[in-house]
Amino acid sequence: MSCEQREGGENSQNRKVTDFYPIRRSSRKSKTELKWEQKKLIDDLITNGIEEGMEVQHIEGKGRAVFATQCFQKGDYIVEYHGDLLQITDAKKREAEYAQNPATGCYMYYFQYLCKTYCVDATKETGRMGRLINHSKNGNCQTKLHDINGVPHLILVASRGIDKGEELLYDYGDRSKASIAAHPWLKY
Template identity: 45%
Template sequence: RSVKASPVKSHAITECYPIRRSSRKTKSLIKKELADEIINAVQSKYEGDLEIVEFKDKGRGVVAKRSFTRGEYVVEYAGDLISWHEAKSRESEYALDTSVGCYMYYFNARNTNYCIDATAESDRLGRLLNHSRRTPNCLTRLVWVPTLDNPNKELPHLVIVAKRDIDQGEELTYDYGDRDKSAVEVHPWLKS
């Protein structure tokens, strides 16, 4: 004798259980949010979490008014964005006056050599972070930021981010990366 099977009606799982959405963020979403925060900070020129302090042995420097977590935006190294050739010309000019320091940051972006010249005194604090070759708590990152007048046009900016967690009241430092023998002879503190 044969038994006839009754047809099975299939149901979508959503008929029995509600749809659940994860509230966790993907790595790519976290990375995008961090990039957007940096762009907003650069465009707004925000530096409210920093304070200029006079250090006995090294002059002005910058300390954190709050704690920073590793990878977090700290400040922009702001100045004139100029070509490598213009930078070399200005550097020669600055060398003629020993009372003027030189705050030039050379970098390459999208196969073009640039320089941020932050030599002129300004209210921007990134130029005042001191050097530490051995124990820097910050590092520089290159970011492309849309211009406010034309969102389709991007310019390179150098931002300083926390290399590790930074405590409130801690001096902010990064490695200037200058290993040129003649520069180290003139500025022995580049070794430290």
């Protein structure tokens, strides 16, 4: 047998599969690609203030509430808790100002991000729905931090499957005696 035949030349009996079938690449995306695309989609929704799949309704004796107008799967992005992003010292000053007027509701959400304490102050009335989602210890949403270019954004994601027509709820996490005394509904 000649060298050419042994190395897979034209007369070789040992041909490669690719000699008969073209090379095909998978069109499936890697987990990294899928995560990047999902992050980019959420970045765009947050940046553009897009809030879909929800509507505000009035509930007698409760006030405004946000309801799903579509189904959400566990882990789906729901909405941003949108407001002014403050460092803790500025947030405490604002909170003291708000305390002077009992009619001002508390829409301040404190959180830790990269070893710093921040606050999203959503007290100012806007058309955004994240601030209107009510409390429940057994809510169907949960908060999550979402980074866009080093800036933290507080978002709500589905903690379980949510049906169309269901009220969106999350646990505010406030268990202080003073808060529960002022707002007994925090117990539930």
